[in-house]
Amino acid sequence: MSEVRVLVGTKKGAFVLTSDGKRSKWKVDGPFFAGWEVYHVKGSPVDPNRIYAAPSTGWFGQVIQRSDDGGKTWEAKGNEFTYQGETGDHLWYDDTPRPWEFKRVWHLEPSLTDPDTVYAGVEDAALFQTTDGASSWEEMTGLRSHDTGSKWTPGAGGLCLHTLLIDPSNHDRIFGAISAAGAFRSDDAGQTWQVKNKGLVSPYELPDPEADVGHCVHRLAMHPSHPQTLYMQKHWDVMRSDDAGESWHEISGDLPTDFGFVIDVNFNEPETIYVVPITSDSEHFPPEGKLRVYRSKTGGNDWEPLTKGLPQSDCYVNVLRDSMATDQLDPGGIYFGTSGGQVYASADGGDSWEAIVRDLPLVMSVEVQTLA
Amino acid sequence: MIRVALPYHLRNLAKVGSEVELELDGPVTQRRILDALESHYPVLKGTVRDHVTQLRRPFVRFFACQEDLSNDAPDDLLPEEVAEGREPFVVVGAMAGG
Numbered sequence: 001m002s003e004v005r006v007l008v009g010t011k012k013g014a015f016v017l018t019s020d021g022k023r024s025k026w027k028v029d030g031p032f033f034a035g036w037e038v039y040h041v042k043g044s045p046v047d048p049n050r051i052y053a054a055p056s057t058g059w060f061g062q063v064i065q066r067s068d069d070g071g072k073t074w075e076a077k078g079n080e081f082t083y084q085g086e087t088g089d090h091l092w093y094d095d096t097p098r099p100w101e102f103k104r105v106w107h108l109e110p111s112l113t114d115p116d117t118v119y120a121g122v123e124d125a126a127l128f129q130t131t132d133g134a135s136s137w138e139e140m141t142g143l144r145s146h147d148t149g150s151k152w153t154p155g156a157g158g159l160c161l162h163t164l165l166i167d168p169s170n171h172d173r174i175f176g177a178i179s180a181a182g183a184f185r186s187d188d189a190g191q192t193w194q195v196k197n198k199g200l201v202s203p204y205e206l207p208d209p210e211a212d213v214g215h216c217v218h219r220l221a222m223h224p225s226h227p228q229t230l231y232m233q234k235h236w237d238v239m240r241s242d243d244a245g246e247s248w249h250e251i252s253g254d255l256p257t258d259f260g261f262v263i264d265v266n267f268n269e270p271e272t273i274y275v276v277p278i279t280s281d282s283e284h285f286p287p288e289g290k291l292r293v294y295r296s297k298t299g300g301n302d303w304e305p306l307t308k309g310l311p312q313s314d315c316y317v318n319v320l321r322d323s324m325a326t327d328q329l330d331p332g333g334i335y336f337g338t339s340g341g342q343v344y345a346s347a348d349g350g351d352s353w354e355a356i357v358r359d360l361p362l363v364m365s366v367e368v369q370t371l372a
Numbered sequence: 373m374i375r376v377a378l379p380y381h382l383r384n385l386a387k388v389g390s391e392v393e394l395e396l397d398g399p400v401t402q403r404r405i406l407d408a409l410e411s412h413y414p415v416l417k418g419t420v421r422d423h424v425t426q427l428r429r430p431f432v433r434f435f436a437c438q439e440d441l442s443n444d445a446p447d448d449l450l451p452e453e454v455a456e457g458r459e460p461f462v463v464v465g466a467m468a469g470g
Binding site for chain 1: 379380381382385415417418419420423424429431432465466468
């Protein structure tokens with residue numbers, strides 16, 4: 001019988017939710033690292049019991065925690081994230097130069113082949129890697145020292161490398177996204193990076209709407225069997241690339257608003273994608289107070305609202321960028337967490353939803369492990 | 373024996389009680405206490421002071437003998453009561469945020 005483990009990072013700790021493959025009854029464990037802001041928790045695809053978590057606080061900084069028993073017990077590991085060499089400047093909100101300064105880890109992306117190797121996307125935007133199970137971290141300087149780095153500007157949440165996707169068919173190919181710089185691709189396992197923003201248009205945020213960098217990409221998603229196809233939720237606009245990021249085209253179609261943070265792909269249907277539209281950059285809550293996931297079964301443009309089991313009145317939560325994930329069962333399970341502390345799950349591809357836990361602190365990330 | 377009182381989150385991280393005791397030979401200063409603390413509890417490296425600059429993190433304060441010593445130089449001698457273990461050197465998370 002399959003088992004599903006949902007890893008939830010919140011503003012005040014981490015939680016582990018488990019269920020059998022029916023996904024109808026859930027056990028909630030936690031909080032782990034109570035009181036810490038947990039930006040991300042993710043397990044190794046090679047060894048699912050190896051899980052990494054990234055708690056931080058404004059008082060005591062960054063800590064990396066590791067579990068070797070599926071999240072039951074945790075051990076604090078190395079927390080030294082030191083930029084290598086000359087750090088240089090990026091742009092501040094007012095366009096003045098600002099030296100790079102490490103703030104926190106936003107995203108942990110474990111290797112597809114080695115449980116001891118993990119990439120970390122951090123604020124201020126840079127890429128770090130551990131190859132010893134998080135005991136030590138070393139910056140891969142090619143991203144931060146990119147030619148365009150001096151033109152990167154923080155988004156409202158900070159200048160963060162928040163998305164990392166590894167191509168399952170070519171582990172040297174990694175996609176990354178930075179708010180607010182845009183999408184990037186490495187073809188040499190993170191050593192060097194190329195900007196991949198062709199086709200992005202940001203008229204409300206940039207003086208040159210088609211600038212090479214500066215786009216506030218909120219999230220990228222990829223189906224593991226179709227790594228040439230990428231989906232993007234940008235500040236405004238839902239976008240798609242069919243050439244591994246070389247060019248993008250808009251697929252917002254008939255969405256009620258194309259502002260949002262999350263985007264993900266159904267594991268069984270590579271052209272079935274999900275977003276949660278948010279009213280606007282000024283109003284970070286669902287339109288009309290109705291929490292609706294929108295699903296496209298055509299890879300974009302044609303969208304249907306999914307409402308069964310979701311609050312359809314007086315709902316003013318947000319769904320943050322790392323807070324949606326999909327399992328690998330059939331029918332596919334979809335999960336997302338809200339700023340109101342609910343984690344919603346659908347065990348039928350999005351047709352119906354239920355809150356599998358409802359009163360957690362603000363949810364910052366959701367990841368799913370499908371266990372044999 | 374030097375007594376060091378730790379805030380809640382650092383106690384949990386180091387898996388210790390509210391106070392730890394450290395052996396320290398020679399002059400007792402903030403720097404030498406923190407060196408000894410990090411040596412005994414490596415998991416606390418980077419949580420009280422920066423890994424590289426060794427500067428106190430902005431939202432961490434140091435108290436002892438009802439005085440705020442946060443802005444004293446790291447090599448200043450600490451009060452005799454701390455050096456003799458009669459009073460703890462208190463590491464505090466600043467009152468800020470929620």
